[in-house]
Structure formats: C-alpha cells, structure tokens
Amino acid sequence: MGILTPMETICLTARPILSTSDLDIATAFLKEGHLVAIPTETVYGLAADVFQPDAVQKIFCIKGRPPDNPLIAHISTIDQLERLVQNPSPELVLLAERFWPGPLTLVFERRNEVPGIVSAHLKTIAVRMPSHPCARQVIESLGSPVAAPSANLSGRPSPTSAQDVLDDLGGFIPAVVDGGDCDFGIESTVVAFIDRVPVLLRPGAISRQTIEEVLSKHLLDPYENGPIMSPGMKYRHYAPKAKLYLIDSQDDLIEKQLKSAPYMPECVNAHNLYSHLRKADRLGYSEIVIVLNTKIRSDEALMNRLCRACEKI
Ligand code: TXA
Ligand code: MG
Numbered sequence: 001m002g003i004l005t006p007m008e009t010i011c012l013t014a015r016p017i018l019s020t021s022d023l024d025i026a027t028a029f030l031k032e033g034h035l036v037a038i039p040t041e042t043v044y045g046l047a048a049d050v051f052q053p054d055a056v057q058k059i060f061c062i063k064g065r066p067p068d069n070p071l072i073a074h075i076s077t078i079d080q081l082e083r084l085v086q087n088p089s090p091e092l093v094l095l096a097e098r099f100w101p102g103p104l105t106l107v108f109e110r111r112n113e114v115p116g117i118v119s120a121h122l123k124t125i126a127v128r129m130p131s132h133p134c135a136r137q138v139i140e141s142l143g144s145p146v147a148a149p150s151a152n153l154s155g156r157p158s159p160t161s162a163q164d165v166l167d168d169l170g171g172f173i174p175a176v177v178d179g180g181d182c183d184f185g186i187e188s189t190v191v192a193f194i195d196r197v198p199v200l201l202r203p204g205a206i207s208r209q210t211i212e213e214v215l216s217k218h219l220l221d222p223y224e225n226g227p228i229m230s231p232g233m234k235y236r237h238y239a240p241k242a243k244l245y246l247i248d249s250q251d252d253l254i255e256k257q258l259k260s261a262p263y264m265p266e267c268v269n270a271h272n273l274y275s276h277l278r279k280a281d282r283l284g285y286s287e288i289v290i291v292l293n294t295k296i297r298s299d300e301a302l303m304n305r306l307c308r309a310c311e312k313i
Helices: 006-013 022-030 055-064 078-084 089-098 133-140 162-169 206-217 248-256 273-282 300-310
Strands: 036-037 043-051 070-076 105-109 124-128 176-177 189-194 197-202 243-247 289-291
Touching: 022 036, 022 043, 022 133, 022 176, 036 133, 036 162, 043 055, 043 133, 070 089, 070 105, 070 197, 078 105, 078 124, 089 105, 089 206, 162 176, 189 206, 197 206, 243 248, 243 300, 248 289, 273 300
Parallel strands: 036 176, 070 124, 105 189, 243 289
Antiparallel strands: 036 043, 105 124, 189 197
C-alpha cells in the first residue's frame, strides 16, 4: 500500500497489539501522524489527530471509505469542543451536558480552522466525548481531538474486540490498543438539529426515548423530511460475508431453501450482534439466520443494523 511511510512499514513487522499500559506509545504514533485503533465504550475506533489532514486522509484510504462520508471527532474535554465548533444551540449544549461522556454524537456548526476532510467538507461536524478510559487518556495526552470512524473495512460489521480490528485492518495499521470487549457493542446515537428540529440521524446505544425525554420533543427520522440528511445512511453497512436472513419464526426457514446448515445465534441483542456476524464469518458459514422475536423488534438500533446488514445496495 503506497500510502505507508517507512516508519509504518517497520511498525507493521512488529506486534501490533498494545496493552492499556502502553497508551504513551499509541499517543506517540498519533502525534507523528499515524493511525491507531482504540477501544471506546461503543465499538473500536480508527483514530487520527483531527488537526493533521494527511493522517485523516489515511483513514479513508485504509478503510476504503467513500470520501463523502464524514467522520466523528472525539474529545476528552469541553475545551476541545470549542476548538471544533461554533454557535452551539442551547439544545445541543443541553444534550452534551446530559449525555457526555457517553455514546451520543451531536452535529454542530464546524469552525473554519478544522480541516474540511474530517467532515467531508460539510459545514457541520459530528462530535462525541467517549467515556472509555483508554480513549479519553489517549485524546488527553495527545492534547487534540481524534477523528475516529469504526475500525472496520468500510461496509463490514463494526469491531467490538482488538482481534476484530486485526481481522479487517491487520497489516495496514501500526497498532491497536487492546481494551477488551466493548461495553455497548453498537455505535453511538447520532442527533442533529436541522432548522432547529431535532433529527435522529442514526439510532444507537442511547435510545430515542431517553433523548426525547430530555428534550421534551419528538425526534424526527431522517427520511421524514425529504432527502437523506446523514451521508453515512446511503451506504451498505455492517454486512457479514455470509448472507443474512431475518425470519419471524423457525417455520419460515423452509421457504428460504438454504444451501447448508446456517449459523443461527440465540439471544441476539445490540451488545452481541456484531460479534455474532463476525463469528459466523470466521467459522466459514455461508448463511446466517436470525429469528426476530419481540425483544429484537422493539430495539430500534438493533433492527436498524439488522435491516442494513441484509440490504443489497
Ligand atoms: O460509536 C461510534 O459512533 C463509533 C465510535 C468509534 O465512536 N464511531 C462510528 O463512526 O460509528 P462511523 O464513521 O462509523 O459513523 C459515523 C456516522 C456516519 O453515519 C456519518 O455519516 C455520521 O456519523 N456523520 C458524521 N459526521 C456527520 C455530519 N457532519 N453530519 C451528519 N452525519 C454525520
Ligand atoms: Mg462505521
């Protein structure tokens, strides 16, 4: 891969897994403009210093991410928010105060000083303050926010362990910090205000209802108002290599005419969905079947990921 520097090439020959006591090494890589995968409470992120556009560019190359899909900037203090955004509305401030640090991403007006590549040259920028101690410590000692999408190849299920990251990106990134399995296992919720109306751009780890209660307002869906408003929504996502079937009951299996015995996980939830999808791929299954019970159906974020993992776009 022509985009690797000599330093990165040397690093790739070394053991890429860093322990949580090696965070100074992770920070040193970031300072020098390299990428490092770090654990967060949602999923692992592929981090680059927000203020080094060449480093941010590597994220798009290594993930194979479409250049019009903006990244989330991760901060560890409110001071860092002020370097990224301007004119935050009182509602955005309210949500940040209530849910940060934690798995809520908010879309703000971007300051001109922030390299445009971070948010695909939109006027806005998505920001969140993670609660995971490793992510916070790395950002804190870097002294700069990090841009970090999920640390998977574009279109694949998000990684919830260091091994998942290496399965997709091993050989292409100098290091991953191993913080164990992620607590939530599903990405953050993304909320924007469009013409002062709150919109749920991506359902996620914090439920719609929890946010609506704090705002005392209904959250609009991105399609309710016409065009797609979250750039990431138009791409296929979260897909395993195996074909995924969603059925209502075991009886529906017959009509699917499967080629062989499928991977059929029980007790699927938002926490374990991605690890099940990746496990099926590791074990070489060509088909996965998930029976949609009432509990799964009532989880908006889980249903969103399941439906999108089945889509053929
Ligand atoms: O939990 C998470 O959010 C994880 C961890 C690593 O923090 N990150 C993550 O990033 O899921 P990514 O890049 O996989 O998803 C970011 C989502 C995409 O749907 C993207 O389109 C949307 O956030 N997004 C980013 N910036 C935006 C903006 N300025 N306006 C609207 N949507 C934006
Ligand atoms: Mg992602």
